[in-house]
Amino acid sequence: MKNILYVLSAIIVGALFAFIINSYNDQTQKISADSNITCDLNTQNCNISYKGKEIGFSFYPRPLEAMVPLTLKVEELNGQYKNLNARIYGLNMDMGTIKANLENRGNLYIGTVVLSSCVVEVMNYRLELYDGDKQLGIYIDFNLKS
Incomplete structure (x- = not known):
């Protein structure tokens, strides 16, 4: 039972981390695209x-x-x-x-x-x-x- 909880926790943390990184990259691209260099x-x-x-x-x-x-x-x-x-x-x-x-x-x-x-x-x-x-x-x- 403990092993299943550890695996589930790792999957949730990994998904959350991937979501945060993807959101940051999207925001960076939008801001950069607005620049007028x-x-x-x-x-x-x-x-x-x-x-x-x-x-x-x-x-x-x-x-x-x-x-x-x-x-x-x-x-x-x-x-x-x-x-x-x-x-x-x-x-x-x-x-x-x-x-x-x-x-x-x-x-x-x-x-x-x-x-x-x-x-x-x-x-x-x-x-x-x-x-x-x-x-x-x-x-x-x-x-x-x-």
Whole structure:
């Protein structure tokens, strides 16, 4: 009787584990498919269109590395935001939110960020701009390869 209970328990635990893994993979694929990566911030400056303007994003040094301070530059916002900050979060894995305050330098906003390290081979991130706590609707997606 004990052996049957052990076998039944093992089958239930195995099925539960398979269900959890499958659910995680489905969620990861859906999130990754929603990303909008059209330019590689690892190798070049990238622009997005926003309200008829081309907003430029760049990181230095390149290629991007996790756990290394990176300089983030955002161009063509014409100094119109008083408390601009960037929030960076994972699209294919929850890594928390990395927040960086950006300093206004005329037509350029600049700040320093440190991207989180991850066990996946390619981490998909979204960099989104806020004025204080107000979401601006300006964002760009990018990859970080481990």
